[in-house]
Amino acid sequence: MDAIGELGASAPATLAGFEALDGAAAKDGVLDAKTRELIALAVAVTTRCDGCIAVHSAAAARAGASKEEVAAALSVAIALNAGAAMVYSARAFDAFGQQPTSAG
Incomplete structure:
Protein backbone atom coordinates (compact mmCIF):
# COMPACT_ATOMS: atom_id res chain seq x y z
CA MET A 1 0.00 0.00 0.00
CA ASP A 2 1.49 3.30 -1.08
CA ALA A 3 -0.44 5.16 1.62
CA GLU A 37 -0.34 -16.93 11.00
CA LEU A 38 -3.54 -18.91 11.61
CA ILE A 39 -4.18 -16.84 14.74
CA ALA A 40 -3.36 -13.64 12.86
CA LEU A 41 -5.75 -14.60 10.07
CA ALA A 42 -8.58 -15.27 12.53
CA VAL A 43 -7.88 -11.97 14.30
CA ALA A 44 -7.79 -10.17 10.93
CA VAL A 45 -11.28 -11.47 10.21
CA THR A 46 -12.61 -10.42 13.61
CA THR A 47 -11.09 -6.94 13.24
CA ARG A 48 -12.28 -6.70 9.62
CA CYS A 49 -8.86 -5.72 8.27
CA ASP A 50 -8.76 -6.45 4.53
CA GLY A 51 -5.04 -5.74 4.26
CA CYS A 52 -4.32 -8.00 7.23
CA ILE A 53 -6.42 -10.78 5.69
CA ALA A 54 -4.40 -10.58 2.47
CA VAL A 55 -1.03 -10.50 4.23
CA HIS A 56 -1.78 -13.28 6.71
CA SER A 57 -3.53 -15.53 4.17
CA ALA A 58 -0.37 -15.47 2.07
CA ALA A 59 1.86 -15.93 5.12
CA ALA A 60 -0.24 -18.87 6.35
CA ALA A 61 0.08 -20.53 2.94
CA ARG A 62 3.85 -19.96 2.94
CA ALA A 63 4.04 -21.42 6.46
CA GLY A 64 2.38 -24.60 5.21
CA ALA A 65 -1.16 -24.17 6.51
CA SER A 66 -3.69 -26.46 4.88
CA LYS A 67 -7.11 -25.39 3.67
CA GLU A 68 -8.61 -27.41 6.53
CA GLU A 69 -6.43 -25.60 9.11
CA VAL A 70 -7.42 -22.23 7.68
CA ALA A 71 -11.09 -23.26 7.78
CA ALA A 72 -10.70 -24.31 11.43
CA ALA A 73 -9.08 -20.98 12.34
CA LEU A 74 -11.80 -19.08 10.49
CA SER A 75 -14.44 -21.14 12.30
CA VAL A 76 -13.02 -19.83 15.57
CA ALA A 77 -13.24 -16.27 14.19
CA ILE A 78 -16.86 -16.84 13.19
CA ALA A 79 -17.71 -18.18 16.64
CA LEU A 80 -15.95 -15.25 18.32
CA ASN A 81 -17.84 -12.73 16.21
CA ALA A 82 -21.11 -14.47 17.06
CA GLY A 83 -20.11 -14.47 20.72
CA ALA A 84 -19.29 -10.77 20.61
CA ALA A 85 -22.63 -10.08 18.97
CA MET A 86 -24.35 -12.03 21.74
CA VAL A 87 -22.53 -10.09 24.49
CA TYR A 88 -23.23 -6.72 22.88
CA SER A 89 -26.81 -7.71 22.20
CA ALA A 90 -27.23 -8.45 25.91
CA ARG A 91 -25.73 -5.03 26.70
CA ALA A 92 -28.11 -3.36 24.23
CA PHE A 93 -31.04 -5.24 25.71
CA ASP A 94 -29.98 -4.15 29.19
CA ALA A 95 -29.60 -0.52 28.04
CA PHE A 96 -33.05 -0.68 26.47
CA GLY A 97 -34.46 -2.03 29.73
CA GLN A 98 -33.09 0.99 31.59
CA GLN A 99 -35.00 3.44 29.40
CA PRO A 100 -38.24 4.97 30.63
CA THR A 101 -41.25 3.45 28.99
CA SER A 102 -43.65 5.59 27.05
CA ALA A 103 -46.95 6.23 28.76
CA GLY A 104 -49.03 5.83 25.66
Whole structure:
Protein backbone atom coordinates (compact mmCIF):
# COMPACT_ATOMS: atom_id res chain seq x y z
CA MET A 1 0.00 0.00 0.00
CA ASP A 2 1.49 3.30 -1.08
CA ALA A 3 -0.44 5.16 1.62
CA ILE A 4 1.33 3.18 4.36
CA GLY A 5 4.68 4.24 2.90
CA GLU A 6 3.52 7.84 2.80
CA LEU A 7 2.30 7.62 6.37
CA GLY A 8 5.62 6.10 7.41
CA ALA A 9 7.50 8.92 5.72
CA SER A 10 5.37 11.48 7.54
CA ALA A 11 5.41 9.65 10.89
CA PRO A 12 8.60 7.56 10.92
CA ALA A 13 8.56 6.92 14.68
CA THR A 14 5.05 5.47 14.45
CA LEU A 15 6.06 3.17 11.59
CA ALA A 16 9.23 2.12 13.44
CA GLY A 17 7.17 1.33 16.53
CA PHE A 18 4.73 -0.75 14.51
CA GLU A 19 7.56 -2.62 12.80
CA ALA A 20 9.19 -3.34 16.18
CA LEU A 21 5.91 -4.64 17.60
CA ASP A 22 5.21 -6.72 14.50
CA GLY A 23 8.75 -8.12 14.54
CA ALA A 24 8.52 -9.06 18.20
CA ALA A 25 5.26 -10.93 17.62
CA ALA A 26 6.79 -12.79 14.65
CA LYS A 27 9.72 -14.29 16.53
CA ASP A 28 9.72 -18.07 16.83
CA GLY A 29 9.29 -19.27 20.35
CA VAL A 30 6.37 -21.04 21.89
CA LEU A 31 4.23 -20.79 18.73
CA ASP A 32 5.50 -21.80 15.32
CA ALA A 33 5.03 -19.58 12.27
CA LYS A 34 2.04 -21.51 10.93
CA THR A 35 0.15 -21.27 14.24
CA ARG A 36 0.91 -17.55 14.55
CA GLU A 37 -0.34 -16.93 11.00
CA LEU A 38 -3.54 -18.91 11.61
CA ILE A 39 -4.18 -16.84 14.74
CA ALA A 40 -3.36 -13.64 12.86
CA LEU A 41 -5.75 -14.60 10.07
CA ALA A 42 -8.58 -15.27 12.53
CA VAL A 43 -7.88 -11.97 14.30
CA ALA A 44 -7.79 -10.17 10.93
CA VAL A 45 -11.28 -11.47 10.21
CA THR A 46 -12.61 -10.42 13.61
CA THR A 47 -11.09 -6.94 13.24
CA ARG A 48 -12.28 -6.70 9.62
CA CYS A 49 -8.86 -5.72 8.27
CA ASP A 50 -8.76 -6.45 4.53
CA GLY A 51 -5.04 -5.74 4.26
CA CYS A 52 -4.32 -8.00 7.23
CA ILE A 53 -6.42 -10.78 5.69
CA ALA A 54 -4.40 -10.58 2.47
CA VAL A 55 -1.03 -10.50 4.23
CA HIS A 56 -1.78 -13.28 6.71
CA SER A 57 -3.53 -15.53 4.17
CA ALA A 58 -0.37 -15.47 2.07
CA ALA A 59 1.86 -15.93 5.12
CA ALA A 60 -0.24 -18.87 6.35
CA ALA A 61 0.08 -20.53 2.94
CA ARG A 62 3.85 -19.96 2.94
CA ALA A 63 4.04 -21.42 6.46
CA GLY A 64 2.38 -24.60 5.21
CA ALA A 65 -1.16 -24.17 6.51
CA SER A 66 -3.69 -26.46 4.88
CA LYS A 67 -7.11 -25.39 3.67
CA GLU A 68 -8.61 -27.41 6.53
CA GLU A 69 -6.43 -25.60 9.11
CA VAL A 70 -7.42 -22.23 7.68
CA ALA A 71 -11.09 -23.26 7.78
CA ALA A 72 -10.70 -24.31 11.43
CA ALA A 73 -9.08 -20.98 12.34
CA LEU A 74 -11.80 -19.08 10.49
CA SER A 75 -14.44 -21.14 12.30
CA VAL A 76 -13.02 -19.83 15.57
CA ALA A 77 -13.24 -16.27 14.19
CA ILE A 78 -16.86 -16.84 13.19
CA ALA A 79 -17.71 -18.18 16.64
CA LEU A 80 -15.95 -15.25 18.32
CA ASN A 81 -17.84 -12.73 16.21
CA ALA A 82 -21.11 -14.47 17.06
CA GLY A 83 -20.11 -14.47 20.72
CA ALA A 84 -19.29 -10.77 20.61
CA ALA A 85 -22.63 -10.08 18.97
CA MET A 86 -24.35 -12.03 21.74
CA VAL A 87 -22.53 -10.09 24.49
CA TYR A 88 -23.23 -6.72 22.88
CA SER A 89 -26.81 -7.71 22.20
CA ALA A 90 -27.23 -8.45 25.91
CA ARG A 91 -25.73 -5.03 26.70
CA ALA A 92 -28.11 -3.36 24.23
CA PHE A 93 -31.04 -5.24 25.71
CA ASP A 94 -29.98 -4.15 29.19
CA ALA A 95 -29.60 -0.52 28.04
CA PHE A 96 -33.05 -0.68 26.47
CA GLY A 97 -34.46 -2.03 29.73
CA GLN A 98 -33.09 0.99 31.59
CA GLN A 99 -35.00 3.44 29.40
CA PRO A 100 -38.24 4.97 30.63
CA THR A 101 -41.25 3.45 28.99
CA SER A 102 -43.65 5.59 27.05
CA ALA A 103 -46.95 6.23 28.76
CA GLY A 104 -49.03 5.83 25.66
